[in-house]
Amino acid sequence: MKSVAIIGGGLAGLVAALHLASKGIPVTLIEKKVYPFHKVCGEYISNEVLPYLKSLHADPAPLQPATISRFMLSSPAGKTIEAALDLGGFGLSRYTFDHYLYTLAQARGVSFKLHTTVQEVLFAQDSFNLKLSDGETITADIVLGAYGKRTNLDRQLNRPFFHHRSPYIGVKYHIQLDYPKDLIALHNFKDGYAGISAIEDNRYCFCYLTTRENLKKHGTIQAMEKAVLSRNPLLRQILNEAEFLYDQPEVINEVSFATKSCIEHHILMCGDAAGMITPLCGNGMAIAIHAGKIAAETVLHYFESGRNRQLLEQQYSLNWKAAFENRLKVGRAVQHLFGSTTLSEIAVGALKYSPAVVQAIMRNTHGQPF
Template identity: 50%
Template structure:
């Protein structure tokens, strides 16, 4: 059996960024992805510009070629009260379908072995080597293991991670669409966050004249409504901006992409010697974005330390210690604030108060924008 220096479970932004950086540094890397590229994911597809210099340094030129620059923000309350402001740092819109596929190809070009349709189902560690088994009973081995399998997966149960056993209240739904004539004008460079009772949805442009509409709500809201269609008709569409989107757009998927059991509970950065990265290490609420930037940034921090370790400049313990302290410095507080603000937005009353007060007091606008973006890395 071939021995890899690093194995990565999960080919989202965290897994692929690690793979590219490690391969560029000459390391022998294998990455497992249970799906086949390209594929859609439930995600609002707004990426903060804090990632731009880093992605450009990797050679991710698809951003120049296809993405849409997003510089304006609109927040609406469930009743349709509106707040607008420029985004200082801003971001860009591109589908995960395109972006992840591009990164996967880039990883391959740099020498990463990528196994698609390969679901890792068991992990054993012996004598500083990890032994992995896939659903097809294939076996693989590596010295270092990165778990970047996203917010919640079979392996969380396999590893008996605490959060897996606590039920989570949130569901996510996503569409790609083309708009006809919206009643409420939505400029190309705008990202809108539309609130509704017990949820909110992001609406912004992606490549090829398409829009992404992705919302987060609660299981309870869905249960009360019966099904997704009724939820959208009876609850989401009370917000006139969302009603406008549903009535005046052409939906490009046969059916919505839906995920459930989304949890923002704190997680651990390590399970034994397994190094967790991206959402597997901790997920920020979409409201307080931005998970994609965090997935990419945390992968950068992790792989830089793994490279130092593999080049025998630091021990494995030191590698873990550095990753932990840099992760805490960059993300711990952001995740905590995200969890608190998330509560605020469930309530129609409080979100109405927030939009009205931010219109009156500009400093609130500043705080909102600051909390949803990190620093350029």
């Protein structure tokens, strides 16, 4: 028997499912929501992912994503630096992109269990039993954990980061605005930063990270935006001029950048479940796609070479760390320069006269085409 269960239907889970199904591996993917749905996400993807997506016959071009080639960073006072993006990227909403990958995977034989959660994962005699919220139990040779930033399954697995509260919340809108379509901009404010970039259908993703304390102090998201974000003149312009396309923003709590293990109880973790790059450095979507590729390739090697689980886990851990460990470390280091108003002003001022440093940070937080 060869079977894989994937917990979570975000980018890492969907591309891994597509990859494995293309090689004839039976895949069951469990997702707590029903496609299409919105997610808190910056919705910018580096072009490093395009060769792989095309190899899966999942080229995003038919979705008409925005083409992004320039980067801007602003301080809380509105000082800016700009740089060209070496590889460039594209903007595409998770609502559209995830649903597209889901329909492709479904057409290629992936079995989906939607509106379903995994209550417990048990490993015994070299296989897994997954107890689902609908009362069903499924078995699998391999389990991939691709369920995002934080779930109750992390509690069940007793993952160390779960027991330490994170101060961060994420907020996302889709907006319409007279704004450059080729630019991704990151705007700092007190205890946070916001990103804006174009997506499909002449819309923009406006997404920011801040602290629960900021929200608690001002009472509502709208009051916080007016009192805190609007101190940055570039953010004030966006908030005053944009047409907001949601009645309410998408919000996520407990966004954690803590170091995580890419293997837990023999489950191979992918994407944000294995570690999240700070939104300030962007590119979490590209990392998730690359992680799905690494997981799928490692699982295929396991099935083809004698099913040595110890070797599987060792190889996956090595491959994951080689691809992402440095990127996540650089992201966490860069994040410490921002959030504080004083440090942000100093950092942007210094980077304005150090274009080589800006390019080095981008190179170290973005990957090469794969």
